[in-house]
Amino acid sequence: MASIAPPAVAIAGLSKSFLSTRALDRVDLTIRRGEIHALVGENGAGKSTLIKVLAGLVLPDAGEIRIHGKVVEPHPDTVPIAFVHQDIGLVDDLSIGENVALITGYPRSWGMIKWKKVWAQTQQTYAAMGVEPPDPRAPVGTLSAASKAVLGIVRALSRKVDIVVLDEPTASLPGPDAQHLFEVLKRLRAAGTSILYVSHRLNELFGLVDSVTVFRDGRHVSSRPIGELTPDDIVRDMLGRELELHKDAVAIGAVSKPLLEVTGLCVGDQGPLSFSIASGEILGLIGLRGAGYEAIGRAIFGLSRQSAGTVRLAGVEVEPGLSISDRIARGIALLAGDRLRESALTGMSLRENLFPNPPGDHGRLFKPVDRPREARETNAILDRFDVRPRNGAALIDWLSGGNQQKIFVGRWLATGAKVYIMEEPTAGVDIGAKAVIHRILKGLAADGAAILVVSSDFEEVASLCERALIIGRGAITGELAGASLTLDGLIARSSLSAPAREEVH
Amino acid sequence: MLDRKLSDPALNEGGARAITVPSRSAVHILSNIVAVYGLLVVFTLVLIIFGALRPRSFLSVSNVNSIMVSQSVTAMLALAEMLPLATKQFDLSVGYHLGMAQMLIIGLQVQQGLSWPVASAMILMLSVLVGFLNGALVTWLKIDSFIATMGVGTLLYGISNWYSNGEQIVGMSLSDSFTNMTGIVHGLPLPALYVGVLAIILWVVMERLPVGRHLYVIGSNVRAAELTGIRVSNHIMGAFVASGFISGIAGIVLGSILQTGTPSVGPEYLLPAFAATLLGATSIRPGRVNVIGTLLSVLVLAFSFSGVQQLGAPFFVQYFFNGGILIVAVGLSVYAARRRQRAATTPKNP
Numbered sequence: 017m018a019s020i021a022p023p024a025v026a027i028a029g030l031s032k033s034f035l036s037t038r039a040l041d042r043v044d045l046t047i048r049r050g051e052i053h054a055l056v057g058e059n060g061a062g063k064s065t066l067i068k069v070l071a072g073l074v075l076p077d078a079g080e081i082r083i084h085g086k087v088v089e090p091h092p093d094t095v096p097i098a099f100v101h102q103d104i105g106l107v108d109d110l111s112i113g114e115n116v117a118l119i120t121g122y123p124r125s126w127g128m129i130k131w132k133k134v135w136a137q138t139q140q141t142y143a144a145m146g147v148e149p150p151d152p153r154a155p156v157g158t159l160s161a162a163s164k165a166v167l168g169i170v171r172a173l174s175r176k177v178d179i180v181v182l183d184e185p186t187a188s189l190p191g192p193d194a195q196h197l198f199e200v201l202k203r204l205r206a207a208g209t210s211i212l213y214v215s216h217r218l219n220e221l222f223g224l225v226d227s228v229t230v231f232r233d234g235r236h237v238s239s240r241p242i243g244e245l246t247p248d249d250i251v252r253d254m255l256g257r258e259l260e261l262h263k264d265a266v267a268i269g270a271v272s273k274p275l276l277e278v279t280g281l282c283v284g285d286q287g288p289l290s291f292s293i294a295s296g297e298i299l300g301l302i303g304l305r306g307a308g309y310e311a312i313g314r315a316i317f318g319l320s321r322q323s324a325g326t327v328r329l330a331g332v333e334v335e336p337g338l339s340i341s342d343r344i345a346r347g348i349a350l351l352a353g354d355r356l357r358e359s360a361l362t363g364m365s366l367r368e369n370l371f372p373n374p375p376g377d378h379g380r381l382f383k384p385v386d387r388p389r390e391a392r393e394t395n396a397i398l399d400r401f402d403v404r405p406r407n408g409a410a411l412i413d414w415l416s417g418g419n420q421q422k423i424f425v426g427r428w429l430a431t432g433a434k435v436y437i438m439e440e441p442t443a444g445v446d447i448g449a450k451a452v453i454h455r456i457l458k459g460l461a462a463d464g465a466a467i468l469v470v471s472s473d474f475e476e477v478a479s480l481c482e483r484a485l486i487i488g489r490g491a492i493t494g495e496l497a498g499a500s501l502t503l504d505g506l507i508a509r510s511s512l513s514a515p516a517r518e519e520v521h
Numbered sequence: 522m523l524d525r526k527l528s529d530p531a532l533n534e535g536g537a538r539a540i541t542v543p544s545r546s547a548v549h550i551l552s553n554i555v556a557v558y559g560l561l562v563v564f565t566l567v568l569i570i571f572g573a574l575r576p577r578s579f580l581s582v583s584n585v586n587s588i589m590v591s592q593s594v595t596a597m598l599a600l601a602e603m604l605p606l607a608t609k610q611f612d613l614s615v616g617y618h619l620g621m622a623q624m625l626i627i628g629l630q631v632q633q634g635l636s637w638p639v640a641s642a643m644i645l646m647l648s649v650l651v652g653f654l655n656g657a658l659v660t661w662l663k664i665d666s667f668i669a670t671m672g673v674g675t676l677l678y679g680i681s682n683w684y685s686n687g688e689q690i691v692g693m694s695l696s697d698s699f700t701n702m703t704g705i706v707h708g709l710p711l712p713a714l715y716v717g718v719l720a721i722i723l724w725v726v727m728e729r730l731p732v733g734r735h736l737y738v739i740g741s742n743v744r745a746a747e748l749t750g751i752r753v754s755n756h757i758m759g760a761f762v763a764s765g766f767i768s769g770i771a772g773i774v775l776g777s778i779l780q781t782g783t784p785s786v787g788p789e790y791l792l793p794a795f796a797a798t799l800l801g802a803t804s805i806r807p808g809r810v811n812v813i814g815t816l817l818s819v820l821v822l823a824f825s826f827s828g829v830q831q832l833g834a835p836f837f838v839q840y841f842f843n844g845g846i847l848i849v850a851v852g853l854s855v856y857a858a859r860r861r862q863r864a865a866t867t868p869k870n871p
Binding site for chain 2: 319339340341343344345350352357358359360361362363364368371372373374380381382383384385387427
């Protein structure tokens with residue numbers, strides 16, 4: 017392996033602080049020519065900062081970056097590295113060729129675009145990387161997720177560079193598509209391209225990358241060839257300690273009969289999945305951000321169409337064609353993850369936000385709203401959830417994110433549902449509101465409701481839930497319950513996507 | 522103190538009254554009162570100023586009655602427009618729709634010899650169909666309401682010109698019961714009474730019934746509305762059908778006032794109605810179209826235009842008036858929305 021040529025990228029002693037936070041602390045990283053080098057670490061480990069420094073978007077405080085042996089000071093316009101981000105930045109309505117031309121520039125003559133050259137240039141770019149070119153005139157929107165990712169890479173490499181940084185390229189790709197992408201990456205490597213591959217999915221690394229670097233808290237922890245590593249080694253380096261796979265508190269209540277039963281559910285690229293939630297249980301559904309597993313909860317609520325499987329509520333089937341309003345009437349509630357876009361009724365009062373669909377008159381559009389009762393219930397919820405300001409006539413716009421979220425949780429409580437699907441229930445809320453919301457959810461469960469927490473917040477699931485299912489590539493890849501449901505356990509399981517399902521004891 | 526005094530009645534009435542800002546300065550509260558009752562203040566000022574400048578003619582019974590009669594059609598159309606607009610959908614067909622109904626109510630009596638109740642029933646059935654067509658284009662075919670209703674409106678214009686061959690139909694030998702429908706009884710102009718009844722019905726629907734809240738919820742956030750189990754398409758469809766139905770009624774009333782079917786009548790009513798609805802959204806319930814704000818706007822526009830006219834302004838001033846008001850109204854509501862947005866995104870002190 018020893019070669020006289022310098023490595024593609026050699027970073028030494030790189031540091032960067034934001035105010036008082038050390039995002040990068042004297043890190044080293046060497047990427048050899050023609051290798052795929054994985055960079056892993058938990059959120060906040062410094063991966064994104066390193067990428068930003070390489071891209072020239074952030075100036076380092078100290079350290080040296082050499083590319084092909086030459087010291088460089090990265091600048092966004094001149095850095096000889098191609099970056100492909102999770103959000104690839106393609107324009108769906110434009111053709112493949114035009115998307116390539118957006119980066120390379122349109123070939124022109126006499127100021128006019130030479131379309132033949134635009135198409136030819138795209139085909140050459142693909143061919144140069146040993147990838148079968150698609151029709152350059154087809155709109156990008158017609159491509160599969162994997163082909164879009166490939167296009168993103170091809171487009172980035174069209175700038176005649178031989179170093180690529182891939183930031184979570186497979187986060188939103190279903191399994192077979194990811195395989196297709198890996199084939200392309202291997203072909204690029206064979207052609208001499210050096211790749212820095214940033215990913216949360218550790219088990220993907222085996223069979224793909226050549227070496228693995230682990231960052232933790234802004235520090236370089238280890239860099240080793242993949243052959244010397246096991247998945248557990250990597251997780252240990254990420255956490256900086258032995259895995260804690262047991263917690264002390266074992267307070268699983270007496271589990272009663274299942275309230276919600278899901279059998280063979282398929283929706284989009286998720287499934288088939290089978291699980292059940294008992295009355296009084298808080299079940300976590302956890303996966304990596306962007307993996308699309310929230311479709312499972314949405315299918316139960318009737319928002320996403322299920323393609324197969326059955327959902328039963330208290331033993332009675334919830335028919336696939338049932339509308340959202342019928343499902344709400346049956347006792348299913350869904351708190352959507354995107355608070356502003358999917359829950360907030362801006363410009364409307366707290367009271368209207370609590371009762372957008374006034375209670376007790378399901379389907380009765382012309383029966384006057386029971387205003388005294390509504391006012392009473394509004395005040396009761398504001399008191400119980402400690403909403404500030406405590407005034408049902410205030411506009412939702414005036415509230416902080418945490419107080420808004422209390423209102424949206426309250427909206428569903430007011431429907432008296434039996435099954436609550438909560439997407440990221442405390443994302444972006446302050447500590448106080450988080451505590452209140454967790455207390456409410458536990459109270460609901462104690463009163464006999466079944467709660468499904470769909471979240472990518474491992475800490476929340478570890479502390480709130482009694483049982484958690486780990487979803488990877490649309491399948492249940494692990495189940496943790498009671499004493500085994502720890503933060504470390506969730507991190508390890510979701511990163512590794514262990515194919516076998518652990519029995520709970 | 523002031524805060525408390527202001528917020529209590531609002532709580533009893535329960536609406537999203539903007540005056541109930543918690544922990545805000547007196548200036549802020551004052552500016553909110555102005556926002557809520559601004560139109561009422563403007564209306565009073567208009568009456569006082571023009572009443573003082575033209576004491577004998579401006580507030581005379583005949584002038585007030587003539588404004589009431591002529592503006593009743595605009596008011597109905599504005600209320601029709603309000604329903605789709607509550608869901609953030611435009612209905613640009615109301616003006617042409619009005620014209621077609623006005624044409625047909627005269628034509629069906631004069632040319633087909635139908636009695637006016639029969640003719641009215643036929644027209645209202647057609648109006649419901651037109652509303653349904655608008656709704657279907659918007660909800661089923663997902664055509665932008667701006668385009669869909671403009672297209673449908675132009676079709677309706679075609680229909681009334683086709684029916685009349687582009688010529689005026691003079692309403693000879695119309696029955697008295699039809700022409701008296703818009704007369705003045707006991708000093709009360711009947712068209713104003715119709716507007717009053719319609720306004721009360723719509724006020725109850727919008728402020729007191731679940732369906733009204735649903736319309737506002739859809740207007741605020743379609744996605745959230747869908748997620749709370751509101752059948753969004755049905756409601757939008759309903760709003761267009763109701764808008765068509767009211768436009769049809771307005772056309773029948775207009776026919777009774779004019780007693781002539783004129784194919785070119787109609788389009789010029791759209792803009793004043795639109796302006797009134799949007800201007801109404803800046804008051805009473807700031808940020809949303811509402812019944813009382815709409816009526817107040819019609820009155821403000823009509824009385825101030827009449828006043829300007831009595832001061833000797835030429836006829837074409839009305840176009841500057843309507844166009845200017847439309848821009849000002851939309852400008853104000855955009856400004857108010859931006860202010861609310863800013864209030865929502867800036868961190869609050871506890």
